[in-house]
Amino acid sequence: MLVIVCPHCGPRNSNEFSFLGERSSRPAVATTTPDEWRRYLYTKDNAAGSQLERWFHVSGCRRFLDVERDTVTNEIRSVRDVAEDAR
Amino acid sequence: MTSHRLPVQPGELIDRDDLVDFRWNGVEHGGFAGDTIASALAAGGVEVFSRSFKYRRPRGILTADFHDPNLFVQVGDEPNVRAGHRRLAPGMNVTAQGTWPSLEFDARAANRIVGRFLSPGFYYKTFISPASLRSTYQRILRRFGAGGKIDPATPPAHAGKRFAHPDVLVAGGGPAGMAAALAASHRGARVMLVEENHRLGGHLLYGGPDAAPPLAELCAQIEADDAIEVLTDSVVSGRYDHNWVGVVERHGGEEHLVKARAKCLVVAAGKIERPFVFAGNDLPGVMLSGAVSRLINLYSVAPGTRVVVATANESGDAAIADLERAGVEVAEVADLRRSSSQLVRAIGKGKLEAVELSGGRKVEADLLVTAVGWTTPTSLLNMAGDRPVYDPAAARFLPGDLPQDVLAAGGIVGDGPVESIVEHGRFVGFEAGRRALTTRAAWQRLTPRAEPSDEVAAESTDIPELPAAGHPELFAGPTDGFVDFSEDVKGSDVAMAVAEGYDSMELAKRYTTATMGPIQGKLGGVNAVAVHAAAAAATIEATGTTSWRPPYAPITLGALAGVDEDPVRYSPMHDWHVANGATPIVAGQWIRPDHYGDPSREVLNTRSNVGIIDASPLGKIDLRGRDVTKLLDFVYTNRWESLRVGAVRYGVMCAEDGVVFDDGVTARLEADRYYMTTTSGGAGRVWNWLDEWLQTSFPTWDVRTTAVTDGYAAMNVAGPRSRELLERVASEVDLSAESFAYMNGRVATVAGVTDCIILRIGFTGELSYEVHVPAGYGLHVWQSLLDAGSDLGIAPFGLEAQRIMRLEKGHFLVGQDTDGLTKAHTAGVGGLIKVDKADFSGKPELLWEGESGAPRRLVALQPVDGSVVPPEASQIVDSATEVSRTIGRVTSSRMSPTLGRSICLAIVDTPYGEGGATLTVRLPEGRDIAATVLDHHVHLDPEGERLRG
Amino acid sequence: MADFQSPITATSEADLGSCRLRDESHLAKWRIWEGASGLALGTARHQGGSLVVAVSPAEWIVIGDKPNVDDVVDMTHVRAALRLTGAGARSVLERVCALDLDDSMTPDGAAARTLVAGVATELIRDDVAGELSYLLLMSRSFARSVWNRLEEAA
Numbered sequence A: 001m002l003v004i005v006c007p008h009c010g011p012r013n014s015n016e017f018s019f020l021g022e023r024s025s026r027p028a029v030a031t032t033t034p035d036e037w038r039r040y041l042y043t044k045d046n047a048a049g050s051q052l053e054r055w056f057h058v059s060g061c062r063r064f065l066d067v068e069r070d071t072v073t074n075e076i077r078s079v080r081d082v083a084e085d086a087r
Numbered sequence B: 001m002t003s004h005r006l007p008v009q010p011g012e013l014i015d016r017d018d019l020v021d022f023r024w025n026g027v028e029h030g031g032f033a034g035d036t037i038a039s040a041l042a043a044g045g046v047e048v049f050s051r052s053f054k055y056r057r058p059r060g061i062l063t064a065d066f067h068d069p070n071l072f073v074q075v076g077d078e079p080n081v082r083a084g085h086r087r088l089a090p091g092m093n094v095t096a097q098g099t100w101p102s103l104e105f106d107a108r109a110a111n112r113i114v115g116r117f118l119s120p121g122f123y124y125k126t127f128i129s130p131a132s133l134r135s136t137y138q139r140i141l142r143r144f145g146a147g148g149k150i151d152p153a154t155p156p157a158h159a160g161k162r163f164a165h166p167d168v169l170v171a172g173g174g175p176a177g178m179a180a181a182l183a184a185s186h187r188g189a190r191v192m193l194v195e196e197n198h199r200l201g202g203h204l205l206y207g208g209p210d211a212a213p214p215l216a217e218l219c220a221q222i223e224a225d226d227a228i229e230v231l232t233d234s235v236v237s238g239r240y241d242h243n244w245v246g247v248v249e250r251h252g253g254e255e256h257l258v259k260a261r262a263k264c265l266v267v268a269a270g271k272i273e274r275p276f277v278f279a280g281n282d283l284p285g286v287m288l289s290g291a292v293s294r295l296i297n298l299y300s301v302a303p304g305t306r307v308v309v310a311t312a313n314e315s316g317d318a319a320i321a322d323l324e325r326a327g328v329e330v331a332e333v334a335d336l337r338r339s340s341s342q343l344v345r346a347i348g349k350g351k352l353e354a355v356e357l358s359g360g361r362k363v364e365a366d367l368l369v370t371a372v373g374w375t376t377p378t379s380l381l382n383m384a385g386d387r388p389v390y391d392p393a394a395a396r397f398l399p400g401d402l403p404q405d406v407l408a409a410g411g412i413v414g415d416g417p418v419e420s421i422v423e424h425g426r427f428v429g430f431e432a433g434r435r436a437l438t439t440r441a442a443w444q445r446l447t448p449r450a451e452p453s454d455e456v457a458a459e460s461t462d463i464p465e466l467p468a469a470g471h472p473e474l475f476a477g478p479t480d481g482f483v484d485f486s487e488d489v490k491g492s493d494v495a496m497a498v499a500e501g502y503d504s505m506e507l508a509k510r511y512t513t514a515t516m517g518p519i520q521g522k523l524g525g526v527n528a529v530a531v532h533a534a535a536a537a538a539t540i541e542a543t544g545t546t547s548w549r550p551p552y553a554p555i556t557l558g559a560l561a562g563v564d565e566d567p568v569r570y571s572p573m574h575d576w577h578v579a580n581g582a583t584p585i586v587a588g589q590w591i592r593p594d595h596y597g598d599p600s601r602e603v604l605n606t607r608s609n610v611g612i613i614d615a616s617p618l619g620k621i622d623l624r625g626r627d628v629t630k631l632l633d634f635v636y637t638n639r640w641e642s643l644r645v646g647a648v649r650y651g652v653m654c655a656e657d658g659v660v661f662d663d664g665v666t667a668r669l670e671a672d673r674y675y676m677t678t679t680s681g682g683a684g685r686v687w688n689w690l691d692e693w694l695q696t697s698f699p700t701w702d703v704r705t706t707a708v709t710d711g712y713a714a715m716n717v718a719g720p721r722s723r724e725l726l727e728r729v730a731s732e733v734d735l736s737a738e739s740f741a742y743m744n745g746r747v748a749t750v751a752g753v754t755d756c757i758i759l760r761i762g763f764t765g766e767l768s769y770e771v772h773v774p775a776g777y778g779l780h781v782w783q784s785l786l787d788a789g790s791d792l793g794i795a796p797f798g799l800e801a802q803r804i805m806r807l808e809k810g811h812f813l814v815g816q817d818t819d820g821l822t823k824a825h826t827a828g829v830g831g832l833i834k835v836d837k838a839d840f841s842g843k844p845e846l847l848w849e850g851e852s853g854a855p856r857r858l859v860a861l862q863p864v865d866g867s868v869v870p871p872e873a874s875q876i877v878d879s880a881t882e883v884s885r886t887i888g889r890v891t892s893s894r895m896s897p898t899l900g901r902s903i904c905l906a907i908v909d910t911p912y913g914e915g916g917a918t919l920t921v922r923l924p925e926g927r928d929i930a931a932t933v934l935d936h937h938v939h940l941d942p943e944g945e946r947l948r949g
Numbered sequence C: 001m002a003d004f005q006s007p008i009t010a011t012s013e014a015d016l017g018s019c020r021l022r023d024e025s026h027l028a029k030w031r032i033w034e035g036a037s038g039l040a041l042g043t044a045r046h047q048g049g050s051l052v053v054a055v056s057p058a059e060w061i062v063i064g065d066k067p068n069v070d071d072v073v074d075m076t077h078v079r080a081a082l083r084l085t086g087a088g089a090r091s092v093l094e095r096v097c098a099l100d101l102d103d104s105m106t107p108d109g110a111a112a113r114t115l116v117a118g119v120a121t122e123l124i125r126d127d128v129a130g131e132l133s134y135l136l137l138m139s140r141s142f143a144r145s146v147w148n149r150l151e152e153a154a
């Protein structure tokens, strides 16, 4: 059980969150190709090391978060609200 | 039987005034309160406690504590009780486990003769071929099982868990752990101190008179310290990511799990004495020095009458002093620190009779005590990522590099007199306290609800070295003996594994099963490594230890399972359903009425009169803001900007891969206020999904979402007389067909309850109204509708009747008629996919599916013989070809009470799905039946006249 | 109008030995997105006759009188309210909730949304006349399960 320090709620057990996978960016719908779209849907980096992920504090503040996690050590380097990232 | 009980010993744990009667293999025995099962039996002269796992050899006391591999017994219906640890209780019915026909004479001991069957890797080699004998092998192996018996009739025990948040968690309540706990507490930390035994003190408990004063002082200080929570008879079972630590609290046979988030973990697990590998090392009467000291000092039991001691350290020397004090005749001391001195073998038939020492000299004895060194229980450190390092000078593994939030203290690190161990524990505890408080302060700062935190001194304390004392490398003698007592693995077995090519310790472990028994290598792990290294002509350093994994000690399944965590959701009308004979079904987390006796009658009544169903689990989301229409346009495949206030529209949601994700209707109640309904199972998922799009992609949109599923009791009033019924109870709403048409929604008062939402929709295909009532008044409205409709023939219907009626109407259920690959065109809702919209979830995939044509399609299917109801998931096959090919499957299937025939929905490959086509459905029993494809999805009233009337 | 029906129909109060459990689901509850911006996240404050709770950014739950703002969602029927009061309340809660309830982390006036007995719950430390008390708001349909779990835990 990891500790994720939510920027709004503080340190919480990871079972309060849902894991939504690696961060990915959505191609432009008007111009996308099947190759590009399916890379967005299905192709993951699956890095051994630092990875940018999306988590959702579903049983807490209900905010979507960008989490930088080391997939080898489970060290969590940063947690930011997506709204903050968008700025 | 003679008593082996000694006169009063200074530190004894037994209460001689409190006699405890119990039974051992059917015979009455007596002991004292404070005795373990084993000490009471040993005092009564019992020497054999169990039979070994493979060879059924008689086994006696080896360590006399929790980790004794020979002391597994059955207590009542509780198997695998550790008799060296479990305290005696009045009336205990203790039996030896897995022995047949009796402990004294085990018929299977004969398999010593067929020992070749049980050579290393016997699981892999012996029982594989011929295949025809495998079931015979299984039967034989089962009889060999050494475990106890469980009574399947015993009711399941659900043991509650608890959560804890210690700043410092100390694993091990010996002198180092106690000192660490005290120092951490003095620093201001909240401490949890976990000790495996029933009392704090570790080896000081049985350390003789000299150990008593320092122990008493530590105990008094701990007792006086409110910030230290002491858990005895408990064990730290595992360390997981971010110092998530499992602690098992034992209360006799009942166990509870504590899930602790420790800011700092101090491992003060001490040292475990290891056995020596030599012939006869498992004979009853061969014990480790610690066992002797425990039996004499804690339980006042004489472990023998004439003893040979083979010692290489102060623990053996202490045992000699204990034995002499107890009046046991010390026949010989073999000082293994001198190279001239050797322990060759133990001799005896069923029990020790003599000991062979160097030069072939034999000494008669009924007790042989060995003191040859230590295994370090580095398990928790290993789970924290540490790779322990072998120190040849100390002849044991020592901690390597530890993460910041884990520290090791005391005997696991090094050796010394009590004062040095306590001093080390104190420094470690002080530093652990600092690290924990630093984390606590950081967490308080990062937690808005918390109190402001004090600054914590950042300076770390240098922990003084606690060097490991020199010790000769003594693992195995000149003869072959047991490396693993639990699994009956000998040194020669490990050597054979090496000879067969298992040159990695991790592989040899699995092949021989050494260290894989209930004791998990805590006693003999190093011996296995040493024997493996010797056989492979490698060093112990290079061979390394095997990985330790949780749990450190076995946990009962009841403790792991805890109580049933799955919460059930109740509708406001639940108690009414129970009182009115509903058969419940759990759908999603909801407990719902499946039917009230006869679903067919419920269907017919609804179709001819009026029915009412509790639809409260339906997902409901309140949407507000100027940009709700934009959101609806994005998450549904169809168009929403034209929806008038007061109107309701159906929509399908698709994920980005174009697969149908949910469906439902949304009503526009006010200009900027919408009311969305989802499937019952999809309610949470859809709400999360809306918020995800809003937060991650459209943060500037003015939309607020609130899940209000639980806020409304929903009831669908359906049937030709539903309007008439509703007119009797609803007010402030015109229900006439002209002003409240199909696919409209109104806010109204029902049975006096304001703010109800009425949606005129029709999942059942009848004239019907979905009435959403503030939940606290749900039962009142439900009852009012039933009362008002008694002369209209109103009757409740359940989930099954609703499923039949929706199937008669050909409505698909997401997740029933669609699966994780069903895109929207396949589901037959192509007309709702507006690819001319600039964007919506899943648009590219749906655009492409539309262009290329869906490979499969959902169709309505009717068996030609209407009396046959093909089970759901029946395959649809093309049997025209030589080898029949699956071309689809039945997704929903029921007998329609309205039509008097079977009706289905099915997914088939597109070319087979034309209306009028006849398909072959293969029933599970193998019989094929013919079924006709309809040219639309609807079995009943395709024009929808009932619905719109 | 009809009487408000409790989600815990059998009883509205239970003596758990070291603490007391009471159903307060009838309390009016509201969700708002403006009008309480002075309240820090993770806290709850009594204001007039209402308790204002902040557990998520830029939104508040108000227990009590209907707030006087444009956009209000009535949560009275959506959320049940259970109150656990008494010296033993914390140790009961610690059997079903992983949140650190120590005074340093969850003092009086602290609020959090977290899992209680596996159910997303607004947990508010709201001592009553100096006596330890927690107010728990959860989806109404779960209230009976949570109630039963709290009784078991005690």
Ligand SMILES: [Zn+2]
Pocket: A006, A007, A008, A009, A010, A057, A060, A061, A062, A063
């Ligand atoms: Zn949060």
